[in-house]
Amino acid sequence: MTVITKITTQKNSAERFNVYIDQGKGEEFAFGVDANVLIQYDLKKGRVLDEFELAEIQFADEEKKAYNLAVTYLSYRMRSEKEVRDYLKKKEVGDMIVQQVIQRLDSHRYLNDEEFAKAYVLTQVNTTSKGPSVIKRELQEKGIKPDIVQSTLEHFSKEEQIETVMKLIAKLKGKYKKYSEIVMKQKIEQFLVNKGYSFSIINEAMQHVDVEKNSDEEWQALTQQGMKAHRKYAKYSGWEYEQKMKQNLYRKGFSIDQIEAFISSLEEE
Numbered sequence: 001m002t003v004i005t006k007i008t009t010q011k012n013s014a015e016r017f018n019v020y021i022d023q024g025k026g027e028e029f030a031f032g033v034d035a036n037v038l039i040q041y042d043l044k045k046g047r048v049l050d051e052f053e054l055a056e057i058q059f060a061d062e063e064k065k066a067y068n069l070a071v072t073y074l075s076y077r078m079r080s081e082k083e084v085r086d087y088l089k090k091k092e093v094g095d096m097i098v099q100q101v102i103q104r105l106d107s108h109r110y111l112n113d114e115e116f117a118k119a120y121v122l123t124q125v126n127t128t129s130k131g132p133s134v135i136k137r138e139l140q141e142k143g144i145k146p147d148i149v150q151s152t153l154e155h156f157s158k159e160e161q162i163e164t165v166m167k168l169i170a171k172l173k174g175k176y177k178k179y180s181e182i183v184m185k186q187k188i189e190q191f192l193v194n195k196g197y198s199f200s201i202i203n204e205a206m207q208h209v210d211v212e213k214n215s216d217e218e219w220q221a222l223t224q225q226g227m228k229a230h231r232k233y234a235k236y237s238g239w240e241y242e243q244k245m246k247q248n249l250y251r252k253g254f255s256i257d258q259i260e261a262f263i264s265s266l267e268e269e
Contacts, residue, residue: 002030002054004047007038019043033057034064059097066093066101071110078116081106082143117144117152125156129168131196132156158201165197165205173211178224180253181213222254226262 005027006020017038021030033043037060041053049057066088073079073087081102088098105111117139124135132153139149169188176184188211192202213221229248233241242263249259 002049002051004030004043004045004049006045007043017043021049030054031058031061033061034068037061037064062094063097063100066091066097067104069093070101070105074105074110078119079111080113080116080142080144081111084111085143113144114148114152116142117148118155121152121155125160129164129195131161131164131192131198131201133198134196136196161197161201162205162208165192165201166209168192168195169205169209169211173209177213177217178221180221180225181211181218182253184213184221184253185211186253218254218258222249222258222262225249225252225254226259226266230266 010016233244
């Protein structure tokens, strides 16, 4: 027979209690419980418990602790169901208790993947320059179902995407101005693809932003790249030097006429 001999408040939490029992060998600490579990099971001094009740009480307390962990985790921002599951598993909560907690959170409407996805897309659109493909991948990683992902991404309109891409292109043109026009466009396009935008959106945005270089800008880029190549191949001379320079600068997007003009300008110095 197990009899509760004493219940005391834990030092670090007024919402948790230590339960002491006597199983015929003297008083000993048995377990800690949440205030709600204490009330639910009517735990008090003199109460007799059997093995089944002991196990049930401890399971209920583990569930309550896990639930409190989840609620605290949700208090910072909205989370997907998968995020909460992963968090609880990281905290070494058992699968059965995780499932119980998820069901309880669902019943209290603390979890809603559709609302989470809508809020997530809106936040990414308003605070980042991420494109639909990147946002889609992030939602999938958070366990959002494909149909919800598809429907929520529809809130990121084509017009909004083009507007964002146009702004990015304007910034990137300055960042990549040291390259030839061809390479600059390639780098801009690759950057935008990595950001999650489709080629159709990128091409349409390109039509609304001036990404062409005038002759002076192209010559400036050629000079910058050409001097780097010149320093690299300065140990060569004659035909071999010219071939290496031409190959290097041609790969970087400059025309043969431009390259030959640059090499000639070096010879005149």
